Structures are given as structure tokens and as C-alpha cells.
Amino acid sequence: MNIETNRIEYKQIVTDDLEKEVVAFLNYPEGGIIFLGIDKHGKVLGVQDPDQLQLKIKDRIKHNILPSALGLFDIILEELEGKNAIKIVVASGSEKPYYLKKYGMSEKGCYLRIGSAAEPMPIKTIENLFAKRTRNTISKIKSSQQQLKFEQLKIYYDASGKQLNHQFAKNLELLTEDGKYNYVGYLMADNNTVSIKLAKYNGLNRVELLENNEYGFCSLVKAAKQVLDKVELENKTLATITPKERQEKRPWNAIALREAIINAFVHSDYTREIPPKFEFFKDRLEITSAGGLPEGLSQDEFFEGYSVPRNKELMRIFKDLDLVEHLGSGIPRILQTYGKECFHFSENFIRMAFPSSDQASDQANDQVNDQARKTEKSILDIIKHILGSKPTTEEVQKYKEVANSLSEEQIKVLEFASSPESNKKIQEEGLNLKRHNDNFKKYIEPLLAMGALARTLPDIPNSPLQKYFITAKGKILLEINQNPMK
Structure with a gap:
């Protein structure tokens, strides 16, 4: 393991200062991230009874820190070097300063991460943060309706094996401080006026509308599932016959698309009463959510997966229902398939524009002439389409040489790794071979060296959780190889 940093803390066992470390990261x-079961030198020692320990940690963070940290932390069991360790992922909160409940908003209760340590927060900093504290959050906005029912939400929790008791409104933070339903409760209620638009156009702009679907007026969880189902239908697999074989490909990567949809639902700025919007065009899918980047988060930090949940209450509920895997996982998963250029930021909105695959777009326009058009496409156009910039003559020639040098097995690896896959799965299912280190060195390692393939965990190359996925360069090489020019 690496040494401790400004964002990583190691603890051999759970100590009395656990909450102090959590507060510092909030x-x-x-x-x-706090790792339990690892000593200060990064040596993995493991933990005993991890299931019980996770419950104990969750209970301590829930009851000993204010404002509420629910929805701002994840507790994950990980196997490191064959031993059980616990990973606590802590997001930066929007209601700073956070503090230890028993000491209040004081130097003894407030902490900040400085270097690799949690240091007491000076009174002046506490006062400045409190003055800037976000008060206009959806948990503090009183619902315009107070006769709310939550049967849909209860059904989803039951289906996830997590029943809601009579205290669920308080536990899920659906109430204001004076016990009235807040805007979170309104969004989760069976009936509301929140409309989710999903439109489909017959072109590259919004001139010719084909479909105008409207979801919502129900629990936000149900609305999210309705949109996921509709997008899944639109993202149906299309077949293309190439000179080599029949290929089946979806217009969009299903994993990245799901993450983008859930991200839009969880992180939209509902204080403006503007829900997310989904639009299908002939060549792309656009997902627009209200609100720019959260305060204090830069674009670089956004792309690196630093999590600053805008609506921690929604994040908590979506995580409970397994719609969110863990904090900060969404954007990195999207970037495994789509580049940063797909994201567009403004002061009031974030828009994600995902181009559809060439095969899907061409087949939707004219399936009969699809192969003819692809064959006529120049190498220059392929590179420009994928990278978004015009290559030099030397770059075009280099791509062509490398593409022609790929073996049949390497081409299969690139095709199979359209979404992240393990070494074992690539060899056994993609290549139909028995897993062997020689196969890795012959077919996978050269693709990594040339930048056509990448690791999901580049800093831990030998991790048992390691997977491999095709890069933009790999997509170019694959496209050239499958569409040889006359």
C-alpha cells in the first residue's frame, strides 16, 4: 500500500478518534478515504468480524456528527493482499463546518484535513464557514403539500430487502427541523408535480420532434426507473455485417449511460424546480441537469471523481436502493467510454452529450447502404470523428501502419473490451483460450504499451480487481482495421 496522503488515512483498528477523521474529510x-485494517506504514493487517464492524462504524458516524453526514459516506469491504479491510469513502459536505456532536461547533469539535493529519479548526475558520453554509438545500425547503404518501418508495425498499419502519421519514431526512415534510419528501412522494421530459428528434436539432415522453408526477425513484427502461429500449442492439463477421453493437455504452442518467437525477439542483431532461438526436443523446458544478469543485476535480453531493439525501436513498454503487464512481465510469469533451458546463447547467456509434447511426438512417458508406469513409475522417480534431498526414499514416500490424487475436481483444473486462474474461470468452500469462504478454500487453487498451486501476496494475478497456486510440485502430480502404 502507498503512504498516507492528504486524502488517505490508515488505521489499524477503530479508535475513539474515528469521527474526528471523518469530520476532517467532510x-x-x-x-x-479512511482504510481500517492497515497500519501507518501501509501494511495490511486486516480486520476481524467486518460485517459487525461496518454496522458499528455507520452507527457512530450517523449519531456522533452534525450536520447529518448521511449520504456523504460509503463503507466498503475490500480484500487487500488476501485480508479483509474496510474502506470508508467520505465526500466533501455542503453544510460546513461539520463537527463532533458532543463538543459542538468549537475548536475541539471541528477538524480539517491538513497534510496527512486531522487538525483542530481555528474559530475564525469555523465562523467563516458557518456564514457561507448552504441553507437553501432541498432538505430545508418546506413542501408545498403536506398530505404525502410513500407507498412507491416502500415497495422499492422492500424489493431491496430493506423495510421502512414508522420512523422512515425522519431517518431518510424527509422532514424539516420543525417536523414538516421537506422538498426531499415531496420528490419521493407518490404524487407530485415534478415532470421529467424525454424527447426524440428526427435530426441533429430540435426542429422535427418525433416523440415527447413525460415521466414523473410520482416518486423520483420510480421516475428514474421509467427513464432507465425507456433509454434501454432506445439503446437496443443493432447488427452490422462486416467483411469479417456479423457484429452486434449498441448505440451507447450501457454502463456509462446508466451512470449518466442516475447522476442527472441525483445531482440536479431541485431548489430551482428544474428536473433533468433527456433528448435523443439522430447522432447523439443529450442529458441536461440543472445547476453548474458544486461550489468549490473544479472541472479537474469533477473528472477525477471527487464527490461533493449536491443532494446528499437523494444520494443516500439511491444508494440504499442500489441505484448508485458508491460515492464518486459515476464520472470515472462514464470516462472509461466517453471523453471529457462530452461534458459541457455553464453557470446554471451541466450537459452530457454522448455520440452514438457509427454503426448504429448509419443503420438507423439506411441499413442497406450502411456497409458501403463505412467502406468509403477515409481514415482521416475516422480519426477526426473519434478524437474531435483533424490529424496530421504523419499521424494518419502511423495509425494505418499500426492498425494493419494488429493480429486477429488483438483485434478480438479490442472488440471484447468495449466495456471494462478482466484478463480472465478477455482470454477465456473474448479469445476462447485458457487463461495463461503467455497469452497476456502476446495479446494484451502490446495493446497496453501502444495505448490502445487501458487499465481501470492504472496505479495498481496487479490488483485482482483490475479490468481493461479500449481507449480512443484503440477505437481508431479497430475502426480502420474493420473498414479497410481501397
Whole structure:
């Protein structure tokens, strides 16, 4: 393991200062990670009874820190070097300063991460943060309706094996401080006026509308599932016959698309009463959510996966229902398939524009002439389409040479790794071979060296959780190889 940093803390066992470390990361602009079962030198020692320990940690963070940290932390069991360790992922909170309940908003209760340590927060900093504290959050906005029912929400929790008791409104933070339903409760209620638009156009702009679907007026969880189902239908697999074989490909990567949809639902700025919007065009899918980047989060930090949940209450509920895997996982998963250029930021909105695959777009326009058009496409156009910039003559020639040098097995690896896959799965299912280190060195390692393939965990190359996925360069090489020019 690496040494401790400003975002990583190691603890051999759970100590009395666990909450202090959590508070320090909640108050830190980038959040952080606490590993339990690892000593200060990075040696993995493991933990005993991890299931019981996870429950104990969750209970301590829930009851000993204010404002509420629910929805701002994840507790994950990980196997490191054959031993059980616990990983606590802590997001940066929007209601700073966070503090230890028993000591209040004081130097003894407030902490901030400085270097690799949690240091007491000076009174002046506490006062400045409190003055800037976000008060206009959806948990503090009183619902315009108070006769709310939550049968849909209860059904989803039951289906996830997590029943809601009579205290669920308080536990899920659906109430204001004076016990009235807040806007979170309104969004989760069976009936509301929140409309989710999903439109489909017959072109590259919004001139010719084909479909105008409207979801919502129900629990936000149900609306999200309705949109996921509709997008899944639109993202149906299309077949293309190439000179080599029949290929089946979806217009969009299903994993990235799901993450983008859930991200839009969880992180939209509902204080403006503007829900997310989904639009299908002939060549792309656009997902627009209200609100720019959260305060204090830069674009670089956004792309690196630093989590600053805009609506921690929604994040908590979506995580409970397994719609969110863990904090900060969404954007990195999207970037495994789509580049940063797909994201567009403004002061009031974030828009994600995902181009559809060439095969899907061409087949939707004219399936009969699809192969003819692809064959006529120049190498220059292929590179420009994928990278978004015009290559030099030397770059075009280099791509062509490398593409022609790929073996049949390497081409299969690139095709199979359209979404992240393990070494074992690539060899056994993609290549139909028995897993062997020689196969890795012959077919996978050269693709990594040339940048056509990448690791999901580049800093831990030998991790048992390691997977491999095709890069933009790999997509270019694959496209050239499958569409040889006359």
C-alpha cells in the first residue's frame, strides 16, 4: 500500500478518534478515504468480524456528527493482499463546518484535513464557514403539500430487502427541523408535480420532434426507473455485417449511460424546480441537469471523481436502493467510454452529450447502404470523428501502419473490451483460450504499451480487481482495421 496522503488515512483498528477523521474529510474540499485494517506504514493487517464492524462504524458516524453526514459516506469491504479491510469513502459536505456532536461547533469539535493529519479548526475558520453554509438545500425547503404518501418508495425498499419502519421519514431526512415534510419528501412522494421530459428528434436539432415522453408526477425513484427502461429500449442492439463477421453493437455504452442518467437525477439542483431532461438526436443523446458544478469543485476535480453531493439525501436513498454503487464512481465510469469533451458546463447547467456509434447511426438512417458508406469513409475522417480534431498526414499514416500490424487475436481483444473486462474474461470468452500469462504478454500487453487498451486501476496494475478497456486510440485502430480502404 502507498503512504498516507492528504486524502488517505490508515488505521489499524477503530479508535475513539474515528469521527474526528471523518469530520476532517467532510470539511476538506476534496473529501477523503479512511482504510481500517492497515497500519501507518501501509501494511495490511486486516480486520476481524467486518460485517459487525461496518454496522458499528455507520452507527457512530450517523449519531456522533452534525450536520447529518448521511449520504456523504460509503463503507466498503475490500480484500487487500488476501485480508479483509474496510474502506470508508467520505465526500466533501455542503453544510460546513461539520463537527463532533458532543463538543459542538468549537475548536475541539471541528477538524480539517491538513497534510496527512486531522487538525483542530481555528474559530475564525469555523465562523467563516458557518456564514457561507448552504441553507437553501432541498432538505430545508418546506413542501408545498403536506398530505404525502410513500407507498412507491416502500415497495422499492422492500424489493431491496430493506423495510421502512414508522420512523422512515425522519431517518431518510424527509422532514424539516420543525417536523414538516421537506422538498426531499415531496420528490419521493407518490404524487407530485415534478415532470421529467424525454424527447426524440428526427435530426441533429430540435426542429422535427418525433416523440415527447413525460415521466414523473410520482416518486423520483420510480421516475428514474421509467427513464432507465425507456433509454434501454432506445439503446437496443443493432447488427452490422462486416467483411469479417456479423457484429452486434449498441448505440451507447450501457454502463456509462446508466451512470449518466442516475447522476442527472441525483445531482440536479431541485431548489430551482428544474428536473433533468433527456433528448435523443439522430447522432447523439443529450442529458441536461440543472445547476453548474458544486461550489468549490473544479472541472479537474469533477473528472477525477471527487464527490461533493449536491443532494446528499437523494444520494443516500439511491444508494440504499442500489441505484448508485458508491460515492464518486459515476464520472470515472462514464470516462472509461466517453471523453471529457462530452461534458459541457455553464453557470446554471451541466450537459452530457454522448455520440452514438457509427454503426448504429448509419443503420438507423439506411441499413442497406450502411456497409458501403463505412467502406468509403477515409481514415482521416475516422480519426477526426473519434478524437474531435483533424490529424496530421504523419499521424494518419502511423495509425494505418499500426492498425494493419494488429493480429486477429488483438483485434478480438479490442472488440471484447468495449466495456471494462478482466484478463480472465478477455482470454477465456473474448479469445476462447485458457487463461495463461503467455497469452497476456502476446495479446494484451502490446495493446497496453501502444495505448490502445487501458487499465481501470492504472496505479495498481496487479490488483485482482483490475479490468481493461479500449481507449480512443484503440477505437481508431479497430475502426480502420474493420473498414479497410481501397
